[in-house]
Amino acid sequence: MIKKFTVRINKKSHTVMVDENMPLLWLLRDILDLKGTKYGCGVGSCGACTVHLNGSAVRSCQLPISVLGRQEITTIEGLAEKGDHPVQKAWLDEDVAQCGYCQPGQIMSAVALLNNTPKPTEEDIDNFMTGNICRCGTYMRIKKAILKAATSN
Amino acid sequence: MMLGISWFASAKSEAILVSLDAEPTWEQLTSYIKITPDNVVKIFSPNPEFGQNVMTSLPMLIAEELDIDFNAVQVEQANYSLALYNRQFTGGSQSIRQAWKLLRTAGASARQMILTAASQEWNVPITELTTANGMVMHSFSGKSATYGSFASAASKIQVPKDIVLKENKNFRLLGTPQKNVEGPKIVKGEPLFGMDYQVNGMLIAMTERPQAFGMRLKSFDPTAAKKMPGIVDIFPIQLYEPTQKLAMFDTRTFNEVIAVVGKTTWDVMNARKALKVVWENAPEIKEPGMGGRDNVVPAGLESTKKHYEQMLEMDKKPGRVERKDGDPEKAFAEAKHVIERTYTAPFLAHNIMEPTNTFAHVQGDKVKIVGPIQGPDMVATTIATRLGIPKENIEIQLARMGGGFGRRAYGHYMLEAVLISKQINAPVKLIYKREDDMTAGIYRPMYQMTYRAAFDDKKSLTALHIKGGGVPESPLHANRFPAGTLDNYLAESWTIPSNVTIGAFRAPRSNFNAAAEQSFLDEISEYMGKDPIAFRLELLQRAKDNPVGKNNDYDPARYMGVLELVRDKSGWGKPENTDKKRGVSAYFCHNSYAAQVIDLQVKEGQVIVDQVTSALDCGVVVNPEGAKNMAEGAAIDGIGNALFGQLTLKDGRTDQKNFDTYRMIRHNEAPRKIDVHFVQNEVDPTGLGEPPFPPIFGAMANALYKATGKRFYHQPFAAQLT
Numbered sequence: 001m002i003k004k005f006t007v008r009i010n011k012k013s014h015t016v017m018v019d020e021n022m023p024l025l026w027l028l029r030d031i032l033d034l035k036g037t038k039y040g041c042g043v044g045s046c047g048a049c050t051v052h053l054n055g056s057a058v059r060s061c062q063l064p065i066s067v068l069g070r071q072e073i074t075t076i077e078g079l080a081e082k083g084d085h086p087v088q089k090a091w092l093d094e095d096v097a098q099c100g101y102c103q104p105g106q107i108m109s110a111v112a113l114l115n116n117t118p119k120p121t122e123e124d125i126d127n128f129m130t131g132n133i134c135r136c137g138t139y140m141r142i143k144k145a146i147l148k149a150a151t152s153n
Numbered sequence: 154m155m156l157g158i159s160w161f162a163s164a165k166s167e168a169i170l171v172s173l174d175a176e177p178t179w180e181q182l183t184s185y186i187k188i189t190p191d192n193v194v195k196i197f198s199p200n201p202e203f204g205q206n207v208m209t210s211l212p213m214l215i216a217e218e219l220d221i222d223f224n225a226v227q228v229e230q231a232n233y234s235l236a237l238y239n240r241q242f243t244g245g246s247q248s249i250r251q252a253w254k255l256l257r258t259a260g261a262s263a264r265q266m267i268l269t270a271a272s273q274e275w276n277v278p279i280t281e282l283t284t285a286n287g288m289v290m291h292s293f294s295g296k297s298a299t300y301g302s303f304a305s306a307a308s309k310i311q312v313p314k315d316i317v318l319k320e321n322k323n324f325r326l327l328g329t330p331q332k333n334v335e336g337p338k339i340v341k342g343e344p345l346f347g348m349d350y351q352v353n354g355m356l357i358a359m360t361e362r363p364q365a366f367g368m369r370l371k372s373f374d375p376t377a378a379k380k381m382p383g384i385v386d387i388f389p390i391q392l393y394e395p396t397q398k399l400a401m402f403d404t405r406t407f408n409e410v411i412a413v414v415g416k417t418t419w420d421v422m423n424a425r426k427a428l429k430v431v432w433e434n435a436p437e438i439k440e441p442g443m444g445g446r447d448n449v450v451p452a453g454l455e456s457t458k459k460h461y462e463q464m465l466e467m468d469k470k471p472g473r474v475e476r477k478d479g480d481p482e483k484a485f486a487e488a489k490h491v492i493e494r495t496y497t498a499p500f501l502a503h504n505i506m507e508p509t510n511t512f513a514h515v516q517g518d519k520v521k522i523v524g525p526i527q528g529p530d531m532v533a534t535t536i537a538t539r540l541g542i543p544k545e546n547i548e549i550q551l552a553r554m555g556g557g558f559g560r561r562a563y564g565h566y567m568l569e570a571v572l573i574s575k576q577i578n579a580p581v582k583l584i585y586k587r588e589d590d591m592t593a594g595i596y597r598p599m600y601q602m603t604y605r606a607a608f609d610d611k612k613s614l615t616a617l618h619i620k621g622g623g624v625p626e627s628p629l630h631a632n633r634f635p636a637g638t639l640d641n642y643l644a645e646s647w648t649i650p651s652n653v654t655i656g657a658f659r660a661p662r663s664n665f666n667a668a669a670e671q672s673f674l675d676e677i678s679e680y681m682g683k684d685p686i687a688f689r690l691e692l693l694q695r696a697k698d699n700p701v702g703k704n705n706d707y708d709p710a711r712y713m714g715v716l717e718l719v720r721d722k723s724g725w726g727k728p729e730n731t732d733k734k735r736g737v738s739a740y741f742c743h744n745s746y747a748a749q750v751i752d753l754q755v756k757e758g759q760v761i762v763d764q765v766t767s768a769l770d771c772g773v774v775v776n777p778e779g780a781k782n783m784a785e786g787a788a789i790d791g792i793g794n795a796l797f798g799q800l801t802l803k804d805g806r807t808d809q810k811n812f813d814t815y816r817m818i819r820h821n822e823a824p825r826k827i828d829v830h831f832v833q834n835e836v837d838p839t840g841l842g843e844p845p846f847p848p849i850f851g852a853m854a855n856a857l858y859k860a861t862g863k864r865f866y867h868q869p870f871a872a873q874l875t
Contacts, residue, residue, distance in 0.1 A: 002382060019382065022419045030357070030417040035349035036342020038555075039418075040506055041587045045812035048506060076342035083341035091340045095332045095778055098786055099204030100339035101506040101555025107340060126821035133812060135506045135556050136204050137789030139823035141782065 010078025047132030057112035098136035192301030203557030218260030233549035246840020330778035347524035365805030383420030454805035472645030475631035484616030488607035496669035507555020513570035532564030559657030597658035616641035637705035671851025718768035736855025743840030772836035791849025793818025
């Protein structure tokens with residue numbers, strides 16, 4: 001059913017008229033034109049659509065707009081105004097990306113990990129990042145980038 | 154000064170050029186280079202980018218000869234253009250190889266044009282001029298000026314011929330590590346991908362296709378679906394006309410699909426659930442194929458279990474002889490011992506991270522396309538034929554691809570998008586759901602290889618017999634190693650027709666051959682009591698000194714080079730490594746040589762890869778950082794597919810439909826360490842995207858044997874660990 005919702009995305013309020021079951025992913029991409037959050041699987045199994053809900057990593061393809069309320073959503077676009085978040089900088093230092101499609105989701109997961117665990121072990125990283133697939137196989141560079149961002153904090 | 158196409162900044166409006174400052178005057182020097190009077194240099198990267206980092210390495214070729222500061226260069230993805238560029242194709246690990254002289258010549262030509270303009274303006278001999286970092290200098294007079302100051306005059310000079318390129322020893326940029334030029338945009342999530350493209354009034358389309366290979370559309374009832382919110386129209390489209398001659402990379406498996414068009418992706422996804430469709434079994438398709446042979450796509454609903462049975466049956470029959478040296482029959486008849494092993498591998502889905510998509514807008518006889526495609530010229534040919542328009546009327550903007558691996562060589566989805574836009578008379582973006590992508594893929598074929606080795610009473614190898622085939626193509630490369638190393642050699646091939654669509658998948662055929670061949674060599678070296686690396690080197694020495702046959706399509710010396718390098722770098726055979734569970738493998742494909750050693754442990758049925766040591770010979774390495782990244786990725790991709798990768802079918806339907814059922818390698822399964830080493834030489838660059846991938850499968854199998862005492866003949870290996 002089409003309903004009116006006001007959501008908080010990247011510290012701004014947006015009022016939209018959409019289907020109550022519309023996943024946050026498609027709200028971001030199709031309605032709000034925030035294309036940094038990527039579609040990968042639609043079933044919460046790849047992590048490409050990872051965003052933050054009150055600072056924690058969530059799969060936006062699994063969150064219908066009706067459950068969001070006024071909770072704070074952060075997308076890759078809202079991470080740092082100039083794209084210079086320590087994790088983004090570490091990603092560039094380690095030259096992580098190949099195709100790059102999964103990387104916004106990887107970065108959002110990594111930031112959430114570091115928010116809760118500022119000095120993660122390699123095992124912490126493995127456990128936390130396992131929900132994010134990288135088809136090109138940049139996992140080792142991702143791990144290095146997270147460790148680097150952790151030491152620069 | 155900054156100029157760029159911003160899809161994001163244009164939010165909801167027509168994608169436009171966003172000029173942050175007054176638009177500079179760009180002077181064009183060759184098809185690849187533009188320079189402003191203020192000395193801003195822009196380089197157009199001609200080939201489609203799918204993560205192999207050609208957007209960095211191809212412009213490096215130009216920048217080296219142009220003699221500019223690479224860090225100050227703006228790089229832009231070129232559009233598809235027959236007039237401006239040669240071979241805008243990503244595949245076969247060919248981009249750098251084909252561009253090596255071409256793009257350096259472009260850079261050197263532009264530099265020559267600038268020097269000519271400078272020599273005319275300063276009235277000095279061109280031979281007295283030098284360049285550095287985008288500046289022209291005349292040391293006698295002390296004059297110096299930027300390239301930009303001569304750009305206008307230089308652009309009017311004819312592109313010179315007979316350009317002399319730098320000697321390798323004079324390279325200043327090539328061979329230095331350079332970061333991905335798109336990195337800053339990628340980490341910000343900028344809308345670089347076809348999936349992200351948006352213009353005003355754009356509709357979203359999805360296509361509904363048969364739920365099983367071997368089926369086709371019978372009838373459908375769109376009434377309920379059309380009433381769903383946001384739905385604009387639902388209609389069938391026929392991809393290729395029945396009489397249309399298919400071009401390379403065209404596939405007719407699902408020729409009739411139903412387009413569902415609506416306002417948002419969510420609207421379209423919901424409407425698809427309400428769509429009532431009746432599918433029916435499709436008849437056999439027979440059409441003229443390449444080489445005068447008919448392509449036969451059989452009728453029926455196929456299953457993986459049956460495919461494996463069929464492959465074993467084919468193995469019992471004589472195959473098509475592809476190569477025969479000496480008298481293998483006699484050698485086997487006289488053998489004191491024979492080892493015979495059969496290897497198999499399943500279909501694999503590409504599982505590109507960015508699902509298939511394309512933006513298309515057809516206006517009259519003009520077509521605009523924006524999307525991911527490895528071979529724009531092939532799909533342009535097909536679309537031009539299908540629409541009956543000249544190819545020049547088709548504009549294709551090459552979006553950055555969220556992975557390719559061969560899948561995006563097959564551009565049927567671009568034709569789908571074009572036909573939908575034409576019918577609906579609006580700009581449209583076609584999106585595949587992950588399930589569409591995985592269940593109606595263009596898979597890596599199923600393969601099987603049987604290796605037989607004959608030994609005399611001294612355990613010497615006297616003959617080798619290879620018989621290989623697949624569903625529906627054979628993986629056999631009859632003239633590759635170990636052909637040429639044995640007096641008695643027989644290679645046979647067979648195929649099983651299928652209606653399951655297959656196609657190129659990173660290192661086609663090689664990605665299976667290496668697993669079978671390198672596992673078998675490991676096993677027979679053990680029987681002979683020889684070290685697996687020493688045994689391979691012995692065979693290669695024979696091919697080097699006294700090759701059998703004339704058509705051996707590998708260079709034994711370069712093959713030996715990577716084996717020796719991996720042996721040395723991994724500390725193979727060193728006392729400190731004797732307890733390690735390690736396997737070695739080497740392979741040649743796409744003109745390059747790769748050898749790998751894997752160290753692993755198996756704990757409670759889980760494989761932990763401690764280290765991968767890679768030794769690669771791809772000639773001159775243009776960008777060591779990008780090359781290293783790709784070689785690491787190839788190792789991880791190989792480990793993942795060797796252990797887990799498989800797509801299986803029942804009654805024509807795939808069992809795996811999404812990432813919850815298709816097992817991909819994850820963070821925690823990546824190796825703890827990967828070392829990548831390149832052979833240093835001055836050979837013109839050969840391929841790198843594919844060559845480091847195939848040998849991993851063999852190294853995995855051989856290392857798993859050391860860890861478990863069990864040989865691994867059938868992929869995926871992890872299924873046999875528990």
